[in-house]
Amino acid sequence: MSRDVSSFGFISKNANENDFETSSSSAHFPPPRTPLNSIPDPSQYQKESRNQDEQDVVDSKDKSESLRALHKTPRVTNRHGKLHSESNSAQSTPSRTAPRFSLGGGAGPCFTSKVTQGFGGRCGLSSASSSRVPRRVSMIDGTNFSVEAPHFELVEDPSFWRDRNVQVLIRIRPLSTMERVSQGYGRCLKQESAQTLLWLGHAESRFTFDHVACETISQEKLFRVVGVPMVENCMSGYNSCMFAYGQTGSGKTYTMMGDIYEVESQLSEDCGLTPRIFEYLFSRIRMEEESRKDEKLRFSCKCSFLEIYNEQITDLLDPSSTNLQLREDLKKGVYVENLMEYNVRNVDDVLKLLLQGASNRRMAATNMNSESSRSHSVFTCIIESHWEKDSMTHFRFARQKSSGAEGDRLKEAANINKSLSTLGAANETLSTLKFAQRAKLIQNNAKVNEDASGDVNALQQQIEQLKGQLSSLLKHHNFPNSPNSCVPSYEELKIGDYSRKNEYTSEKQMRRMEATLAGSLRREKMAETANQKLEAEIEQMNRLVCQKEEDVQRTKMMLRFREEKIKNLESLTTGLVSTEEYLMEENQALKAEIQLLRTKIDRNPELTRFALENIRLIEQLQIFQNFYEQGEREILLGEISELRDELQEVLEGKNRFSSRYENQDGNTVKELEDCRNMNSKLMREVEELQMELSKYLNCSHGAFDSVGGFPSKDHKECRQTNKCSLVLFPSELKVIHTGRCIKEKGHNKFCVKENLYSDVEAYTNMNNRSI
Numbered sequence: 001m002s003r004d005v006s007s008f009g010f011i012s013k014n015a016n017e018n019d020f021e022t023s024s025s026s027a028h029f030p031p032p033r034t035p036l037n038s039i040p041d042p043s044q045y046q047k048e049s050r051n052q053d054e055q056d057v058v059d060s061k062d063k064s065e066s067l068r069a070l071h072k073t074p075r076v077t078n079r080h081g082k083l084h085s086e087s088n089s090a091q092s093t094p095s096r097t098a099p100r101f102s103l104g105g106g107a108g109p110c111f112t113s114k115v116t117q118g119f120g121g122r123c124g125l126s127s128a129s130s131s132r133v134p135r136r137v138s139m140i141d142g143t144n145f146s147v148e149a150p151h152f153e154l155v156e157d158p159s160f161w162r163d164r165n166v167q168v169l170i171r172i173r174p175l176s177t178m179e180r181v182s183q184g185y186g187r188c189l190k191q192e193s194a195q196t197l198l199w200l201g202h203a204e205s206r207f208t209f210d211h212v213a214c215e216t217i218s219q220e221k222l223f224r225v226v227g228v229p230m231v232e233n234c235m236s237g238y239n240s241c242m243f244a245y246g247q248t249g250s251g252k253t254y255t256m257m258g259d260i261y262e263v264e265s266q267l268s269e270d271c272g273l274t275p276r277i278f279e280y281l282f283s284r285i286r287m288e289e290e291s292r293k294d295e296k297l298r299f300s301c302k303c304s305f306l307e308i309y310n311e312q313i314t315d316l317l318d319p320s321s322t323n324l325q326l327r328e329d330l331k332k333g334v335y336v337e338n339l340m341e342y343n344v345r346n347v348d349d350v351l352k353l354l355l356q357g358a359s360n361r362r363m364a365a366t367n368m369n370s371e372s373s374r375s376h377s378v379f380t381c382i383i384e385s386h387w388e389k390d391s392m393t394h395f396r397f398a399r400q401k402s403s404g405a406e407g408d409r410l411k412e413a414a415n416i417n418k419s420l421s422t423l424g425a426a427n428e429t430l431s432t433l434k435f436a437q438r439a440k441l442i443q444n445n446a447k448v449n450e451d452a453s454g455d456v457n458a459l460q461q462q463i464e465q466l467k468g469q470l471s472s473l474l475k476h477h478n479f480p481n482s483p484n485s486c487v488p489s490y491e492e493l494k495i496g497d498y499s500r501k502n503e504y505t506s507e508k509q510m511r512r513m514e515a516t517l518a519g520s521l522r523r524e525k526m527a528e529t530a531n532q533k534l535e536a537e538i539e540q541m542n543r544l545v546c547q548k549e550e551d552v553q554r555t556k557m558m559l560r561f562r563e564e565k566i567k568n569l570e571s572l573t574t575g576l577v578s579t580e581e582y583l584m585e586e587n588q589a590l591k592a593e594i595q596l597l598r599t600k601i602d603r604n605p606e607l608t609r610f611a612l613e614n615i616r617l618i619e620q621l622q623i624f625q626n627f628y629e630q631g632e633r634e635i636l637l638g639e640i641s642e643l644r645d646e647l648q649e650v651l652e653g654k655n656r657f658s659s660r661y662e663n664q665d666g667n668t669v670k671e672l673e674d675c676r677n678m679n680s681k682l683m684r685e686v687e688e689l690q691m692e693l694s695k696y697l698n699c700s701h702g703a704f705d706s707v708g709g710f711p712s713k714d715h716k717e718c719r720q721t722n723k724c725s726l727v728l729f730p731s732e733l734k735v736i737h738t739g740r741c742i743k744e745k746g747h748n749k750f751c752v753k754e755n756l757y758s759d760v761e762a763y764t765n766m767n768n769r770s771i
């Protein structure tokens with residue numbers, strides 16, 4: 001039986017040559033025959049019904065003639081995938097002149113996913129009504145030899161990527177000429193539908209995936225099924241990752257890259273997903289920019305290309321840059337330090353980078369595929385867009401990754417991959433399929449990367465505009481400068497000139513209004529900052545949740561390792577494997593387990609939780625500092641006293657007015673009514689300011705209470721002594737010292753001056769009294 005399985009999403013292939021005896025000695029080409037390992041060969045089912053003439057043609061050719069013909073066979077796959085040549089042996093691929101490189105890494109599965117960091121995706125597509133097409137497509141090669149392969153159409157679904165699970169697509173590659181020549185038509189897989197596969201080994205296993213792309217699915221069709229939705233996903237600001245996995249020679253490079261040369265400014269029909277994705281991406285970008293000209297929408301794309309080899313990261317676009325380090329940043333997430341990023345404006349730029357990276361890539365030949373590579377490579381494109389709407393600048397970005405896992409999962413995936421490759425033995429395809437199933441367990445929390453930080457600018461602009469309006473109002477109206485001009489004089493009222501009533505507003509009142517307005521804008525800005533902080537906190541919490549989920553996944557992996565161990569032990573006791581084999585496998589499994597445990601320690605969610613608490617504490621201290629040191633308190637108090645004066649003036653004016661003219665006509669009564677309204681409005685404003693103050697006061701205590709459950713006893717104690725507020729910090733947290741810091745009873749005690757509280761309280765009381 002020969003290799004015939006590859007996957008996009010996952011790329012894998014069948015058991016290797018060692019598993020099944022080859023038929024290189026056969027006199028006739030190609031001699032379909034029952035495989036020696038007793039696995040039923042689906043092609044045999046078709047053999048009976050095969051046209052006798054066709055058989056005759058086959059039988060009449062001798063092997064050497066066929067081989068000669070095959071070496072000349074041009075690739076005839078058409079863009080729509082109706083016909084496929086069987087030109088897929090490494091030796092007979094005439095169109096591939098570019099240096100080969102696998103975007104998919106060594107061996108293993110590939111995922112298509114919607115990501116926040118790393119993986120993600122959807123799981124729903126498997127239920128889509130992929131047609132069970134009973135059609136059979138002829139596979140014709142240059143020797144006129146044909147064999148039928150069942151064809152199952154893939155269904156294009158625009159909602160691909162939109163779910164939380166990793167989306168898995170298995171691609172089965174056609175048998176290569178060499179495989180047919182040497183091994184016949186035996187396959188170890190039987191595809192049952194567009195989602196189901198039967199592994200025909202001992203014992204038969206059935207697998208269901210989101211998609212199973214049969215051998216006759218074209219590059220173009222694959223692109224429409226997975227590439228187009230990926231681009232759309234990125235355009236909406238979601239991160240997306242496509243990860244090709246499979247054993248060597250299973251078709252990862254073919255799927256991800258294919259023939260990456262352009263012919264007359266057109267991509268080759270045989271080109272793989274990556275060039276097609278970028279071609280489509282740039283056309284979408286042009287379209288979007290054109291249709292949203294009025295919002296000044298602009299996109300920018302930058303690409304990087306790295307390789308992981310022997311657990312070391314090298315920049316493929318700057319190969320002198322080796323052993324790069326993975327870092328984690330609260331804002332950026334996980335990233336590779338000092339990795340070069342290049343701006344790209346069209347598909348040509350991308351192809352140049354791909355070729356440059358490819359030529360720098362380490363190649364390691366294996367017995368199976370002389371051109372195969374054993375390293376993992378990750379090509380990343382960061383797409384940023386910004387536009388203006390409602391005088392705010394929006395900034396959106398997404399990462400598009402071709403193959404490989406992202407960030408610290410990258411390490412994890414590499415280790416999983418490593419552990420998979422160590423399983424060795426005869427069942428690589430089975431292992432790959434199992435790995436693909438495990439990948440489905442990964443859950444994501446996808447979100448749009450958007451930043452509307454332009455809000456502050458917009459508010460500042462608004463303030464400037466309002467100020468301008470105010471000053472022009474002041475200029476165009478000749479307001480009287482009397483101190484009590486907010487209250488109309490009797491003479492003025494008597495004249496009955498109500499049109500002048502508005503002009504009673506003095507410049508002073510205008511200034512007050514301006515101050516009040518500035519105050520509310522300032523408070524609004526503060527509320528917005530608080531909002532942003534909360535959002536950041538939510539984001540951090542989400543990160544924590546993700547870490548916990550990852551932790552659970554790792555625990556599940558551990559359980560699987562244990563299950564494998566039990567199976568191995570059973571095989572040992574029943575004599576199915578030798579002690580030596582058992583020990584070797586056990587050794588490898590233990591290594592993988594150790595790696596997993598290390599990751600578990602490195603990515604301990606508890607550590608993150610402490611770090612987050614620490615950051616929160618620092619922020620709260622910052623609020624205190626601002627309040628004390630940057631004059632926030634003074635500003636608030638100033639506003640209160642302004643308002644109090646204003647109120648005082650209004651009240652005085654009102655009293656004068658009512659005592660002198662209490663028996664006057666209805667106009668006076670109305671005016672009094674106006675004064676009352678103004679009065680209550682001002683009182684409301686004062687109340688608001690008081691609330692604002694008490695919020696600050698509550699915040700000063702409550703904030704600390706909320707951090708890590710500090711003992712309320714100490715807190716109470718501090719309130720009683722009215723000297724200082726004592727806050728206990730867990731000793732492992734770093735304490736930021738502000739104010740006076742004392743050591744007591746073996747704890748670090750942090751002291752915040754309580755003056756603020758008493759000062760503000762005094763002012764508030766005073767204010768209440770004056771009102």
Ligand SMILES: Nc1ncnc2c1ncn2[C@@H]1O[C@H](COP(=O)(O)OP(=O)(O)OP(=O)(O)O)[C@@H](O)[C@H]1O
Nearest residue numbers: 088089090102173248249250251252253254372373
């Ligand atoms: N779907 C397919 N249709 C036709 N030919 C294919 C297909 N998939 C793979 N091939 C051919 O199979 C051979 C091996 O594929 P490829 O080089 O892509 O494997 P790979 O998984 O990248 O291997 P490695 O990991 O060793 O780099 C190539 O000659 C390729 O042209």
